[in-house]
Amino acid sequence: MGIAERKEKQKLEIRKRILEASMKLFVEEGFGNVSIRRIADIIEYSPTTIYLYFKDKDEIFYNLHEIGFLKMQEMNKDLDEIHNPLLRLHKMGENYIRFGMENPEYYDLMFIQPEPMDKLTEMGCEWENGDAALTRLRDTLAECMEKGYIAKTDPTMLSLSVWSMVHGLVSLATRQRLEKLVPEKENVVPMIRQSLTWLINTLDISGKEK
Amino acid sequence: MGIAERKEKQKLEIRKRILEASMKLFVEEGFGNVSIRRIADIIEYSPTTIYLYFKDKDEIFYNLHEIGFLKMQEMNKDLDEIHNPLLRLHKMGENYIRFGMENPEYYDLMFIQPEPMDKLTEMGCEWENGDAALTRLRDTLAECMEKGYIAKTDPTMLSLSVWSMVHGLVSLATRQRLEKLVPEKENVVPMIRQSLTWLINTLDISGKEK
DNA sequence: TTTGGAATATTAACAGTGTTAATTAAATTT
DNA sequence: AAATTTAATTAACACTGTTAATATTCCAAA
Helix, strand or coil: CHHHHHHHHHHHHHHHHHHHHHHHHHHHCCHHHCCHHHHHHHHCCCHHHHHHCCCCHHHHHHHHHHHHHHHHHHHCCCCCCCCCHHHHHHHHHHHHHHHHHHCHHHHHHHHHCCHHHHHHHHHCCCCHHHHHHHHHHHHHHHHHHHCCCECCCCHHHHHHHHHHHHHHHHHHHHCCCCCCCCCCHHHHHHHHHHHHHHHHHHHECCCCCC | CHHHHHHHHHHHHHHHHHHHHHHHHHHHCCHHHCCHHHHHHHHCCCHHHHHHCCCCHHHHHHHHHHHHHHHHHHHCCCCCCCCCHHHHHHHHHHHHHHHHHHCHHHHHHHHHCCHHHHHHHHHCCCCHHHHHHHHHHHHHHHHHHHCCCECCCCHHHHHHHHHHHHHHHHHHHHCCCCCCCCCCHHHHHHHHHHHHHHHHHHHECCCCCC
16 A cells, blocks of 8 residues: 555655754754754744654754764775775774864764763664774774784774774864864864874884884 | 951852852763752852852853863872873873763863853963863973983874873763773773873883884 | 544643843942 | 942743643545
């Protein structure tokens, strides 16, 4: 029967419209200005209708956080072409930083705000997208070790170190903590890239040693 | 005249009580549960009285953020006794991590939440405490370079790198992003310390080179 | 085709939030 | 003691997320 199918489609359509309205709001006016009532205004429904499609506001944010990961994935899709794992690592870092700086609101949701994680434990499931990204990082690091580009250590620990640094760079920058360290706004990103380059060079042991 | 003086004291006294009530609330119930009305309940004044002592809620948070820096400073007061700058750097990192993990709410205010920084630019003044901490870090790094403990580079860039990493570690941990990477809760802090140790060892060039 | 029931949407309401204006109470000066 | 300044309060505004009760729309069976 085609009618149940159509209804299903309509349901998804409205969900999509709610998410799009939320995206628009939180990209243009920031996290704190996303309210159920304003979303409702945009999609031209009453506020309570939204609760027929999402359990609560955090579920909306959870979905936006997943959209963020899709965007990030999109950005990284040409990464496999880089065969040198250290170069790939560098590029991964650059992409990560660029994504964070260009999409601070999404970045917030993905790596700073507690809400999506709370929702995750509430739903009792895994942080699939985040874990996938981390696995890619660890695999790349492991490959670097195998091929002698970087010194051998615990790949998990090194993943943590590397991720922490790029996350630290992005989050300190977007939360205005670098204003004294890097007073000119236009120098922030270059300085951050320098830090990343320093990290890659410091990791690199090919050509040194002996 | 002693009366103006007494009044001044009383004014400060109430300010203190407001801040103490805020601290209690946000340490015990977290950031989001600090409301003007609940503060007012605790100090047994009407909500609007608070506006006679603070311009707005963000000003309260700004003051709490400064108290956080005082607490951190307190923690670091025995740091000068460590003469080896690399060991001192390590200890600085450990203290930073410990502070962040033990005082997540203060840490939030100091390094994550935008509010205190917004207030700062609104008041048109500097981030004194933060800058002081950063200066200490850079001085220590510079000393490490001078004395041959670590390779020479731009101290500002290296400060950024080091700070970013420890900030990344703390903020990813407190925002629940390490649950897959480090599934057992009791292993999070040890793993973080490992990352810090890795960083220090990687920086350390004394005894290597030639 | 009309009736009954399910799905969908809306209105009204609750319990909060930060903040301001107007008003009352207290303390100090004249 | 009266006038004036300071301090505190009440009332109100414009929001917030969310739930319960009500109204509307839609589709299937009688």
